[in-house]
Amino acid sequence: MPARKASHPQAMAPSAPGRTRTAPPVQPGSWQTSRRMKQYSRFGMTGWVYLLASISAIEMVYALGSGPEAYERMQGVFGHPLMVLFHAISLFSVGYVVVRFFGLFPKAQPARIGPLKPPPGPVIAATLYGAWIGITLVLSAILAGGIF
Amino acid sequence: MSQGHPLLKFEPLIWFLFGQGILVGSILITSWLLVVGILHPLGIVSPEALAYERAHMLASHPVGRLVLLGILALPVWKGAHHVRHFFIDRGHAERDSLIGRFCYLAAILLSVAALVSVVRL
Secondary structure, three states: OOOOOOOOOOOOOOOOOOOOOOOOOOOOOOHHHOHHHHHHHHHHHHHHHHHHHHHHHHHHHHHHHHOHHHHHHHHHHHOOHHHHHHHHHHHHHHHHHHHHHHHHOHHHOOOOEOOEOOOOHHHHHHHHHHHHHHHHHHHHHHHOOOOO | OOOOOHHHHOHHHHHHHHHHHHHHHHHHHHHHHHHHHHHOOOOOOOHHHHOHHHHHHHHHOHHHHHHHHHHHHHHHHHHHHHHHHHHHHOOOHHHHHHHHHHHHHHHHHHHHHHHHHHHOO
16 A cells, blocks of 8 residues: 655645634733633632642651650641641632632543433532542541541 | 654653552642641550651551652652743743753652662561
């Protein structure tokens, strides 16, 4: 079978520019303050919070593995009002991400998954929220000494 | 970005880790932030609940290690991916190659740190 030669990318372009020209796209100066951009930026900024919250959690677990003295010292760091404020902001950020993501998740489902249709959107959302609340309650009870 | 660029080559893996970070990571880290980050320091939770012996016993259990690894490592990938896209959204798309590499390198290093922290418990 003879090798097929790729066509020229401009093969279908008109031989000469048309008479009606469109203006080149120009980004409006207010794009950074538009509602949608603010939403994207807020969602993007939660990335910084997740990174910092993970670093603080890694430090705490590392200290736990280093012995009682290091662990006590790290608990002192976590007890600082600024750290409590940071963790409160982190918790708010996680809630914001979860609500936005769980809202998007049902809309992102394909029409079919193999032979099956995905469950209706409200069922998916209810399952996700149920898992989030349930796992949070169980893990919080374990951490707070309510279980085990 | 060219077809053979590493960020495109590893895109399925990056998206997989990001997806797990935003779903599983967010679900797991909520209770950590609530109890370890807020309620325990404020004295709402008993100090004995997170005393060294009990915390070590919980964290060093095989299930505890697995959950801790999820709490420590998965949100890092959500964070790295969204920091990268934050820069793209703020008009730095032409530097995406550099920013992307930096973000995912940070995510790899922090994931290794998380793994080491959990293994040495």
